[in-house]
Amino acid sequence: MVPGRYSKMKAQAVYDVELISSTESIKHEFWPLDPIDPGQAKFPCCLVWTPLPVVSWLAPFIGHVGICREDGVTLDFAGSNFVNVNDFAFGSVARYHQLDREKCCFPTCLAAHKCKQGYQHSQYGTAITWDDGLQSSIRYFEHKSYNLFTCNCHSFIANCLNRLCYDGSMSWNMINVAALILFKGHWVDAMSIVRSFLPFVVVVCLGIAMVGWPFLIGLLSLSLLLVGWFVLGTYCIKSLLEC
Template sequence: MQTGEIKEESFSMEQKTIVEAVIDPRRARFPRCIVWTPLPIISWFIPFIGHLGICREDGVILDFAGPYFVSVDNFAFGAVARYLPLDRSKIPTLAVPWDESLRKSTVEFQHKPYNLLTCNCHSFVASCLNNLADNGRGEWNVVKLAAWVFFKGKWVDKKAILRSFSPLFVLILVGFLIGGSIFFIVWLVFSLALTGWFLFATFCFKSLIQH
């Protein structure tokens, strides 16, 4: 496994032969895919929010895992639960090679602090996809990515579904037994506040969230 600084040669565009990788969850290889796994606590309350990564053409996962740190082939917060293959032919104004787009965003985010609300793993993936467009002016943002993966993403297996949703059901059961209606009010307020922030910051003040 590799973590930390990404060497330029890892993204060399000068190779004349590229071995076409295939999706292989056992080896954590998801070429040209967005990948998702649940986050502790946050995903228990809001199951469509999780940790995102994006994969190189050889299937290796890159994810913005902390301040000034892009992880390579070591997906933070556990194994991939969902993945979404990306068809390059359906991405408009494809201007640069796939891995070159990821390399540019990786270098950029290695100099950025991590903030759950303004500069997070979704920001990194959106940046990678935006770099594919002319002048890096794509239309990807954190809300669009979250919705796209939640509705279109493929589950790795049935265990991944259980791992993603079982904490939510346990939380609801325990919360109801202990707190009753108060728990549901707190849960609703927390969920609406966090979801509302991302919607508000993304569409009303676009400069608040990195992408």
């Protein structure tokens, strides 16, 4: 081989490696997010929650959830074959929890997975950006029928987080999505707390005044039945619930 030609090939190889490294670093740089602005209903990369009419009056830990794009626009599965965009169903956001994009897996190829289940993640449907993962879930749920007990807004969020492989997990479901917003969510303001719990307090007081303490026992039984249904469907009969 001609020495000059060898040097040229070697230089080309070094350039290619540097270019790949540079490209990879660019692809994994995230655009800075705008600050959370409840007044403008902008919650970049957040899970958001609001109470449901009637349902939350009886069980205040149950509500409607959505997820937000990088620009803060809210997305929520609010009906059969329909995902709301920038129009959060059932009222303004009461609670939110901002997620960390650094905890997502955005592979450019199978070898670029940083999660432990690369092949499974590829089969499920990977995303190269936050918004790309959310858009894939939107397309999937635009062909799904809404059902409060088997395929609801929590199912949509779980699907999004699984596509993002958030926190290195592809086991997101209705239960751990609800727990995430319940235990890590921040209230928007004091009025959000009031509108989330005041109807429940009023219902309890009226129920006790009209029926007595058996009303409280019945309300507790209803809550336990609801929790039992979702736990059973999620962990015991996995094909029962959508996620």
